[in-house]
Amino acid sequence: MLKIIIPTAFMIPSALLLNPKILFPTLVGCSMLISLYSLSLFNHPLTLKIINSSFHFTTDPISAPLIILSCWLLPLMVLASQNHLKTEPLNRKRMFLMMLMVLQTTLIMTFAASEFIMFYVLFETTLIPTLVIITRWGNQAERLNAGLYFLFYTLTSSLPLLIALLYLNNKYLHTSMELFFLKQPELPPTNSSLMFWLASLLAFMVKLPLYGLHLWLPKAHVEAPIAGSMVLAAILLKLGGYGLIRISPVLNPHPPTLVFPIMILALWGVLMTSSICLRQTDLKALIAYSSVSHMGLVTAAIILQTPWALTGAVTLMVAHGLTSSALFTLANTNYERTHTRTLLLVRGLQLALPLMSTWWLLINLTNMAMPPSINLVGELLIIAALFNWSSPTILITGVGTLITATYSLFMYLTTQRGALSTQYHLLPPSHTREHLTLILHLLPLGLLMLKPTLVSGLFA
Numbered sequence: 073m074l075k076i077i078i079p080t081a082f083m084i085p086s087a088l089l090l091n092p093k094i095l096f097p098t099l100v101g102c103s104m105l106i107s108l109y110s111l112s113l114f115n116h117p118l119t120l121k122i123i124n125s126s127f128h129f130t131t132d133p134i135s136a137p138l139i140i141l142s143c144w145l146l147p148l149m150v151l152a153s154q155n156h157l158k159t160e161p162l163n164r165k166r167m168f169l170m171m172l173m174v175l176q177t178t179l180i181m182t183f184a185a186s187e188f189i190m191f192y193v194l195f196e197t198t199l200i201p202t203l204v205i206i207t208r209w210g211n212q213a214e215r216l217n218a219g220l221y222f223l224f225y226t227l228t229s230s231l232p233l234l235i236a237l238l239y240l241n242n243k244y245l246h247t248s249m250e251l252f253f254l255k256q257p258e259l260p261p262t263n264s265s266l267m268f269w270l271a272s273l274l275a276f277m278v279k280l281p282l283y284g285l286h287l288w289l290p291k292a293h294v295e296a297p298i299a300g301s302m303v304l305a306a307i308l309l310k311l312g313g314y315g316l317i318r319i320s321p322v323l324n325p326h327p328p329t330l331v332f333p334i335m336i337l338a339l340w341g342v343l344m345t346s347s348i349c350l351r352q353t354d355l356k357a358l359i360a361y362s363s364v365s366h367m368g369l370v371t372a373a374i375i376l377q378t379p380w381a382l383t384g385a386v387t388l389m390v391a392h393g394l395t396s397s398a399l400f401t402l403a404n405t406n407y408e409r410t411h412t413r414t415l416l417l418v419r420g421l422q423l424a425l426p427l428m429s430t431w432w433l434l435i436n437l438t439n440m441a442m443p444p445s446i447n448l449v450g451e452l453l454i455i456a457a458l459f460n461w462s463s464p465t466i467l468i469t470g471v472g473t474l475i476t477a478t479y480s481l482f483m484y485l486t487t488q489r490g491a492l493s494t495q496y497h498l499l500p501p502s503h504t505r506e507h508l509t510l511i512l513h514l515l516p517l518g519l520l521m522l523k524p525t526l527v528s529g530l531f532a
Contacts, residue, residue, distance in 0.1 A: 232271035279312030283341020384453025420492035
């Protein structure tokens with residue numbers, strides 16, 4: 073594990089000290105090497121599949137795919153941000169890249185942490201670089217407001233989690249994830265245990281986010297620069313799902329009085345946020361709401377706590393991470409040329425950027441879980457598990473899938489088809505850098521179709 077964390081940490085001073093001419097190529101090359109090396113984490117030779125890489129850091133089949141996803145996205149974020157940083161002075165370029173490296177290091181450590189208290193500290197640390205990236209390099213005047221929403225929601229919800237973890241430490245004299253997994257404690261059936269259950273889950277449900285606690289997400293996505301949007305959609309939302317999976321063994325038995333409202337909110341959120349996507353005028357907000365819709369399925373699956381549901385949740389988290397990051401990259405390529413995100417103003421881009429239209433089609437089809445994509449595997453497992461739990465849920469998930477297909481095609485047709493506006497006749501062509509970024513998003517999605525068990529977690 074340290075073979076990944078230490079090189080990533082050493083890239084922080086490199087971003088400040090490298091020669092400006094080789095700054096971008098060196099950082100992309102180094103981060104790509106780290107991401108290729110991280111693929112070795114897929115190898116789990118032990119019976120419990122837990123690898124104690126060091127005293128504090130552990131990987132297993134749940135954390136390994138998410139660590140690899142984090143490593144894989146770093147070079148892609150640097151590549152996608154190159155045009156955004158072109159006009160910036162050198163010291164701001166260095167600061168931006170340094171923030172990305174700091175965020176990357178803390179994310180890898182968060183996913184690899186083997187104790188709940190350490191996980192909590194690192195979970196909160198990821199907030200600082202993300203906040204700096206949104207408020208310092210955001211595109212619009214609303215970025216400070218978006219940063220405030222993000223900070224307020226995350227900090228308010230994570231304070232009860234800290235109190236719950238300190239209570240756990242006081243009661244069991246440890247907060248080790250492995251020990252809780254092997255010897256699962258039982259919650260006494262009292263009102264205070266209901267409060268403990270809710271306190272433990274609230275921070276993760278805000279991070280996912282659960283419908284009703286999601287208001288910070290579209291704002292943060294719309295205001296963030298491209299790298300901020302990519303890391304938010306692809307990795308930071310997955311921190312919530314990962315935290316829920318980790319803390320669930322501590323919270324047995326799950327109280328029905330709290331499980332049912334959360335399940336209803338999650339499934340209702342799938343329908344509501346998908347419907348909002350149909351009426352959305354801002355391209356980045358549309359992709360952000362689509363993330364909330366997909367994460368609603370993940371929340372429902374994790375609360376369900378069956379092997380199929382958890383397998384589907386981990387699979388869908390990885391698949392959605394790559395898909396939504398690719399969608400934000402595409403939205404950014406449009407924005408850099410047209411300087412607007414309003415869907416009504418930008419039509420017929422297939423005529424101006426024909427190859428980009430192919431990427432739009434492929435990634436939108438993946439987003440709507442077209443067979444044989446890995447997204448479909450995750451969604452099918454979750455829908456089957458929900459149907460087994462309660463058969464009427466098939467109506468909600470079925471309608472949700474239908475609306476997802478509708479808004480994905482609506483997004484493709486609105487941006488690519490129709491007559492091109494006269495003001496966009498002289499758009500600069502698409503660059504090799506942009507195509508490379510999109511290929512590196514789609515390549516893992518394509519390869520995972522061949523062996524989905526790589527990212528299906530410990531439960532398959």
